[in-house]
Amino acid sequence: MKKIITALCLSACFSPIAFASSPDFPHIEVSGKGEVFVVPDMAQFSVDVVENKATAEKAKQAADKAVTGFLARLEVQGVKRENINSGNIRLTPEYRYPKGKKPELVGYKAIRNITVTVLDLNKLNGYLDKALGDGINRINHIELKTSKEKEYIEAARLEAIKDANDKATSLAKGFGTAIKGVWKISYHNNYSQPVLMKSMRMDMASDASESYQDTQMVISDSVSVVYRLKD
Structure with missing residues (x-):
């Protein structure tokens, strides 16, 4: 009689993959999971420059001025240009809607998004303080990462x-x-879980440093294997 044993990986967050074909010899199907807990050493944060002006040209000029000032402040702190993505500008008309009347154009809104990669986590709070200035009053998100992601993914795979x-x-x-022996291996995509901090207003930036000091992120990997059993 053919012996078939199926093992379920209870710690995994998914059901074992159903293999397309079943071997005609004694075998066992197993799912394995590995996790590595990592202390982040770098970060990425995003801010929006928002300017409302009477004309599209003035809105764009105000947004560009705010971005130029922000980039200059970052440059003084040693942030390299290749670690900054200033994005494209978006111009949208702003309307007022009087009751019973046609919409009235009241001006234009210019929005530019800037993403900054911080290679030294110890400098993050200083960058955040410099980010919040003229034309920038809100940080969209802060994402904590690790510079050794590939190394930790390999460790999780093992x-x-x-x-x-x-x-x-x-x-x-x-x-x-x-x-x-091994008959078949099905590899699942690795999973790196960055740490997302909440967005913050200008008056919250000074308290941000305490929130990411002892944070951990999880890097996981998984595999499903069909092993051959001795007859």
């Missing part, structure tokens, strides 16, 4: 492989048999 091997060996032994 943990997932070890987890699958340990489960398969233990289950096979419990049913009075042993692993003979």
